[in-house]
Every structure is written in C-alpha cells, then in structure tokens.
Amino acid sequence: MSLIGQSSRTDAAASTDAATVYVCITCRHAGEGESEPRPGAILAAATAQAADGSGVVIRPVRCLANCTRGLSAAVRCNGSWTYVFGGLDAACGPALVNGARLLASATDGMMPWRGRPEALKRGLIARVPPLDFKEFE
Numbered sequence: 777m778s779l780i781g782q783s784s785r786t787d788a789a790a791s792t793d794a795a796t797v798y799v800c801i802t803c804r805h806a807g808e809g810e811s812e813p814r815p816g817a818i819l820a821a822a823t824a825q826a827a828d829g830s831g832v833v834i835r836p837v838r839c840l841a842n843c844t845r846g847l848s849a850a851v852r853c854n855g856s857w858t859y860v861f862g863g864l865d866a867a868c869g870p871a872l873v874n875g876a877r878l879l880a881s882a883t884d885g886m887m888p889w890r891g892r893p894e895a896l897k898r899g900l901i902a903r904v905p906p907l908d909f910k911e912f913e
Contacts, residue, residue: 795833796832796834796835797832797876798835799820799835799837800846801837803815803816803840818866819865822870823873824869827873827876847862847864847866848860848861848862851879857904859879861875862899871893872896
C-alpha cells in the first residue's frame with residue numbers, strides 16, 4: 777500500500793488556503809509488533825478516502841515523532857494554528873477531515889472546540905502557532 781505523494785487533490789489544484797492533514801504512515805500503537813501495512817498507513821488511506829471531494833489535502837508522512845501516542849496526524853491551514861493529534865485509530869479518518877474543514881473555516885485561525893470530533897478533543901497533543909504569530913500582551 778503506497779500512499780507517498782497521494783492527496784485528495786492534486787498539487788496543481790490544491791489551493792494554498794486548503795486545509796492539509798499530515799498522517800504518519802509509519803505509526804503503530806505502543807507495544808504493537810511489526811506488521812504491514814502499518815496502522816498509520818491504514819489511517820492515511822481512510823483519511824484520503826474520507827477527504828475525497830472535500831477540498832482537504834492529505835499528505836502521508838514518515839514519522840511525526842509522537843511514537844508513544846500513535847497513531848498520529850497533524851492538521852494545518854495557512855495563517856492558522858497547526859494541531860497535532862495522537863491516540864488515533866484507523867476509524868479516525870473522517871474526524872481528521874471534519875477537523876480540517878473546521879480549521880479552514882475558522883476566522884480566528886483556531887480550530888473551534890465546539891463541533892470538533894471527539895477523537896480530536898481527547899487526542900490533542902499540541903497546538904503550534906502560525907509563522908506570523910505575534911503574542912498580544
């Protein structure tokens with residue numbers, strides 16, 4: 777199962793403002809033995825399927841360095857905060873796409889808590905500010 781370079785939209789068609797979901801394809805659950813395909817690759821495929829026609833771009837990546845809390849994914853959109861999630865499972869593809877759509881429509885660049893899928897509420901690892909972020913005092 778090769779997902780490298782796959783996305784729900786082609787690079788040429790993807791808007792710079794499109795929400796992007798990065799899914800770790802090397803992830804496995806803590807204590808789980810080696811298996812192919814890796815659970816992370818299965819999650820990436822499920823996320824790509826859920827994103828079909830949604831405008832959300834899916835980018836499989838090798839390792840998000842969240843190994844103790846895998847399966848992992850990150851959701852970002854230009855000008856917005858980036859969200860890193862862990863403790864996911866193969867059924868979380870639609871939740872990641874819904875979260876990406878929430879982030880893309882957020883006027884303040886932050887994924888709203890209300891309406892966020894439960895897997896993204898309990899699985900939040902980190903929130904990273906956008907590159908142009910300035911803290912207001």
